[in-house]
Amino acid sequence: MDNDNDAAPSRRHLLKCSAWAGTGVAWAMLGGVPRAFALDGPARAPDELKLLFVQLSDSHIGFNKAANPEPVKTLNEAKAKIRALPKTPQLILHTGDITHLSRPDEFDTAAQILGDLPAPVRYVPGEHDILDEGAGKAYLDRYGKGTKGNGWYSFDMAGVHFIALVNVFDFKPGQEASLGADQLAWLKDDLRAVSHSTPVVVYTHIPLWDIYAPWGWGTSDSEVTVAMLRPYGSVTVLNGHIHQIQQKVEGNITFHTARGTAYPQPAPGAADSPGPLVVPPEQLRSYLGVSDISVRRGRHPLAIHDATLSEM
Amino acid sequence: MLKSLMFAAGLAAAAAPVAAAPAGHTVTVDIKNFMFMPMTVTIAEGETVTWTNRDQIPHTVAEKNKLFRSAALDTGDTYSHTFDKAGTYDYFCTLHPQMFAHVVVTPAAKKK
Numbered sequence: 001m002d003n004d005n006d007a008a009p010s011r012r013h014l015l016k017c018s019a020w021a022g023t024g025v026a027w028a029m030l031g032g033v034p035r036a037f038a039l040d041g042p043a044r045a046p047d048e049l050k051l052l053f054v055q056l057s058d059s060h061i062g063f064n065k066a067a068n069p070e071p072v073k074t075l076n077e078a079k080a081k082i083r084a085l086p087k088t089p090q091l092i093l094h095t096g097d098i099t100h101l102s103r104p105d106e107f108d109t110a111a112q113i114l115g116d117l118p119a120p121v122r123y124v125p126g127e128h129d130i131l132d133e134g135a136g137k138a139y140l141d142r143y144g145k146g147t148k149g150n151g152w153y154s155f156d157m158a159g160v161h162f163i164a165l166v167n168v169f170d171f172k173p174g175q176e177a178s179l180g181a182d183q184l185a186w187l188k189d190d191l192r193a194v195s196h197s198t199p200v201v202v203y204t205h206i207p208l209w210d211i212y213a214p215w216g217w218g219t220s221d222s223e224v225t226v227a228m229l230r231p232y233g234s235v236t237v238l239n240g241h242i243h244q245i246q247q248k249v250e251g252n253i254t255f256h257t258a259r260g261t262a263y264p265q266p267a268p269g270a271a272d273s274p275g276p277l278v279v280p281p282e283q284l285r286s287y288l289g290v291s292d293i294s295v296r297r298g299r300h301p302l303a304i305h306d307a308t309l310s311e312m
Numbered sequence: 313m314l315k316s317l318m319f320a321a322g323l324a325a326a327a328a329p330v331a332a333a334p335a336g337h338t339v340t341v342d343i344k345n346f347m348f349m350p351m352t353v354t355i356a357e358g359e360t361v362t363w364t365n366r367d368q369i370p371h372t373v374a375e376k377n378k379l380f381r382s383a384a385l386d387t388g389d390t391y392s393h394t395f396d397k398a399g400t401y402d403y404f405c406t407l408h409p410q411m412f413a414h415v416v417v418t419p420a421a422k423k424k
Contacts, residue, residue: 065368065387101370101384127407131370131384173376173404173412215346216410273346274408276368 051158051295053091053119054082055203057240058260060128061110062100067263067276068284071100075113077309078261078290085292088118091157095240095258096126096168096205102138111142125151126205126241127168127177136169152183154190160295161194163187165204167219176213176220177206184224191228199234199295199302207239209248209255212268217242229253236293236302242274244287245306256304259289285309338362338392341413343371343385343405348413355395357420362392371405381406 059075068074082089094114099106114121123143130136140151147153147164154163165187167177179187194200202208208225210218219225229235235253243265248255264277264287271277279287289308296303339359342349344366353361363373365385373382373391379401382391395401398419404412 067368101386128370131372131407133383171404171406171409173402173409175409177409214410216408273367275346 048297049087049294050297051091051160052085052087052089053093053157053293053295054085054089055093055095055238055240055258055291055293056082056114056121056261057095057258058097058126058243058262059094059110060097060100060260060262061113062103062106063262063276065263065276067278068288071262072109072113074285074288074309075110075261077285078288079113079117081290081307081309082117082292089292090119091162092117092119092121093162093164093203093238094121094123095203095238096124097128097240097260097262098123098126098139100128100262102129102131104138107138107142122155122162122164123151124164124166124203124205125168127171130168148186149182152186158295160199160201163190163200163202165202165208165225167204167206167208176210176216176218178220179204179225180221184221184228187225188228194232196231197233199236200229200232201236201238201293201302202229203238205239206241207246207255207257208237209250211242211246211257215268215274217268217274226250226253234302236304238291238293242268243277254302254304256291258291259287259306259308261288261290261309264288340364342366343373343411346371346405346408346411348403348405348411351413352416353414354416354418356418357398358394358396359417360392360394361415362390364388364390370407371411372407373403374406375401375403376412 056078060071063071098110125139129139132138136150144151150166150169152164152166154161165179165183167179170180171177206219207217208219208222230251233252237253237255239257240260242257243260243263245259246257264279265274266277286308289306291304291306294303339353339355339361341353341361341363343363355361365371365387368387370384370386372384380393385391395415395417398417401415402412
């Protein structure tokens with residue numbers, strides 16, 4: 001069955017992720033993208049960069065409260081950050097909550113800001129992007145072309161299989177978000193053609209692992225989803241929604257949530273509610289940021305590098 | 313397990329004594345700190361509930377069987393619904409499904 005037995009054992013250790021975050025993140029610090037490989041083994045020759053892509057999340061264009069009255073400005077700063085990367089990324093992923101209230105002018109503003117990035121932007125919706133009267137029509141009219149169901153899709157780039165999942169539709173009272181049977185059936189079918197040695201990147205808005213259920217920070221059918229991904233040697237799951245970095249490594253699967261570009265939220269359970277966290281204005285940009293992810297030729301980890309907007 | 317705990321909390325709230333609204337009045341529910349407050353309101357047939365969002369994040373008011381559903385309520389926005397039929401209505405926020413609450417509508421006294 002598994003046609004890459006020889007590759008599997010060594011891939012167990014592939015997913016080592018890094019955070020360079022000015023605010024004291026608890027996981028291994030691996031430096032920036034150009035340096036990510038250096039810590040992997042100083043005696044080895046530098047590796048060829050195969051693919052560099054960026055994750056943007058939670059822009060919340062339209063938000064105007066104390067936690068950040070200027071999300072347009074901070075999204076523009078995030079764009080400047082992407083432009084200033086030492087290497088031009090080939091792809092940008094936006095993991096949802098592009099807008100705050102799904103209003104046409106909010107979508108327009110976001111599209112205008114993100115329209116002249118140096119690489120194509122691929123989206124998944126957040127729950128804030130489907131608040132229009134058509135319950136998602138505004139998002140799907142704009143970004144749903146060529147996608148399935150409520151906007152899920154997959155594609156290949158530089159030998160990596162990307163899977164965009166949608167978990168912000170059909171919420172049920174008292175329950176966490178879900179992907180739903182149709183999407184899971186599609187995913188099963190989609191993975192059929194992907195060899196276990198292919199690096200897989202899954203991205204969706206709400207975390208695909210239980211971070212804090214009382215705040216809805218998880219997906220109810222994530223376990224069956226993750227089970228489908230377990231045979232793969234290198235899986236990276238990228239989420240947004242919670243406006244802060246959280247990471248978990250489980251076998252060959254690395255789960256990672258990115259900072260947003262609009263406003264911070266409290267750590268799980270650290271406040272009465274997950275509402276916007278107001279921080280002193282001079283500290284705001286150390287809570288916001290973008291992540292870039294590099295894939296290198298050979299058996300190396302996908303290095304995730306989180307940078308705050310204060311590191312300009 | 314969490315889910316059942318949450319529902320248990322909801323049932324406990326539903327069982328607590330709740331004052332019925334005076335006839336003809338509109339009952340108000342505040343949405344604050346990702347909660348509907350009070351969690352259960354009891355009204356008579358034909359009365360109205362008005363919800364006001366006091367959070368800095370949008371919320372919605374959505375009956376679980378889609379009998380009524382507000383648009384996204386931004387800070388300070390209100391939504392009203394008039395209940396013409398007796399019964400218990402369970403509703404939630406479609407952005408934050410962990411937020412759910414109830415409206416109990418009692419039959420109106422028959423006019424002589």
